[in-house]
Amino acid sequence: MKTIIASLVLVLLAACAGGPPLVPGQSTADDVRARMGKPAETRTVASGDTLLFYPQHPWGHASYAARLDAGGKLIAVEQILTEDNIKKVVREKTTMQEVRDLLGPPWEPMTRPHRVIWTYPMRIPADPTPKWFVVQMSHDDNIVREAFLIDDWQFVPKDSVGGRRF
Numbered sequence: 485m486k487t488i489i490a491s492l493v494l495v496l497l498a499a500c501a502g503g504p505p506l507v508p509g510q511s512t513a514d515d516v517r518a519r520m521g522k523p524a525e526t527r528t529v530a531s532g533d534t535l536l537f538y539p540q541h542p543w544g545h546a547s548y549a550a551r552l553d554a555g556g557k558l559i560a561v562e563q564i565l566t567e568d569n570i571k572k573v574v575r576e577k578t579t580m581q582e583v584r585d586l587l588g589p590p591w592e593p594m595t596r597p598h599r600v601i602w603t604y605p606m607r608i609p610a611d612p613t614p615k616w617f618v619v620q621m622s623h624d625d626n627i628v629r630e631a632f633l634i635d636d637w638q639f640v641p642k643d644s645v646g647g648r649r650f
Contacts, residue, residue, distance in 0.1 A: 506550075511558040516550045520561075523550070525589045533559065541591035545607045545614050549588060564588060565606035570617050573631045580626035583619055590619075598623055605636065614639050 506519055516536055517523070523536035532554040539547040551559040569586055572578070583602065590602030604617040614636040620629050 506558055506561060508558050508560055512556050513550075513552055513558075516552070516558060516561075520548075520550065527585055529585045535585065535588070537564075537588035539589055539591065542605045545605050547588050547604070547606075565604055565617070567608060570604075570606075570631070570633065573617075573619060573628055575628055575631055578628040578631075580621045580628075583621070583628065587617075587619075595623075599629070600626075608633075612641075 504515075504519075506515060511519075513534070513536065520536075520538055524539050525537045527535045527537070529535060534552040534554075534556075536550040536552070537547065538550070541547070545565070546563050547565045548561055549564045550561045553559055564587060572586055573583055580600065587602075587604055590604055592603050594601040594603075600621045600623060602619045602621075604619075606615050606617055608615055615633050616636055617631070617633050619631045621627060622629050
């Protein structure tokens, strides 16, 4: 009886999760879309891989990319808003295209005189305060001019009232 109940629970969980699990080397782009939905953006990068981006902005503080090889098979699904990835964004060197390939679509892209500004809400595992990674690029040559990580100014800790901490 316990085996039947356990099997039923697994079947129900699989149905709620959106179908069969994604398997690197076996799953295709169609499998990824069936499981994860329509991507916010699809990009083919210099390596020939295709990235399907699934940002969880603004309050999810995460962005996922399903990486497919040139043959259309899944390599991995990864959380791409990480400390390691933002460290790859280098002032006066990284291009707008490289930022997009690395971090996916931004939340609330802005255009200002002489600048394009992209914001990526994210979390740093060792820090309880949500962050924003902000990248400013020049219109002239699409090169990163500024890149910085700031505390999310809209964040209100659970132990506060009216924005003030106890």
